[in-house]
Amino acid sequence: GQNIDQPTEMTATEGAIVQINCTYQTSGFNGLFWYQQHAGEAPTFLSYNVLDGLEEKGRFSSFLSRSKGYSYLLLKELQMKDSASYLCAVRDIAGNTPLVFGKGTRLSVIA
């Protein structure tokens, strides 16, 4: 079976750092994606991890541990526009196979 868990909601303060965790159990693994989705809009790609370790891209970083079935998305210097849902998604085999998405974490950034 496939199962992806993330917290439902988080709140953080403007300018702060927030870490959104994702754990997964899938029959196979060939990459983990993080997407950002503002209300009423399409998911947009943030990051991709296939090997263990940290990938940094500006204010956003994503970490993966395949042995633990664990990833996190780290957002630094939070801005109000970062208020959105953050979706963790796993591809369990190679190629153009569909992603299995978690339910998403709704992040609220407050002043």
Add this chain to the structure above:
Amino acid sequence: EAGVVQSPRYKIIEKKQPVAFWCNPISGHNTLYWYRQNLGQGPELLIRYENEEAVDDSQLPKDRFSAERLKGVDSTLKIQPAELGDSAVYLCASSSSGGYNEQFFGPGTRLTVL
């Protein structure tokens, strides 16, 4: 480069009526996906096309849902008849072959069935 285009953006219908959604993927993307996203949930795959062939439709409720991708470009997803539980956002995504196959999503069609 134009993104994935979907229409309509919003649709309100009464139950038992038919409805159709249209998707135009990014030019050159061979793979097209239809997802359904319920409120507070992540997207769930309905069907995946490789060019004009449906290669994964195991999650498509075939008694009422149908899809086509003639000529391997645009795609249409149809529901007939619609039920109350079909209210959701229907997302279309596309990806190219090779690489890590990032999926690009369209803005979605928000369907409300009354």
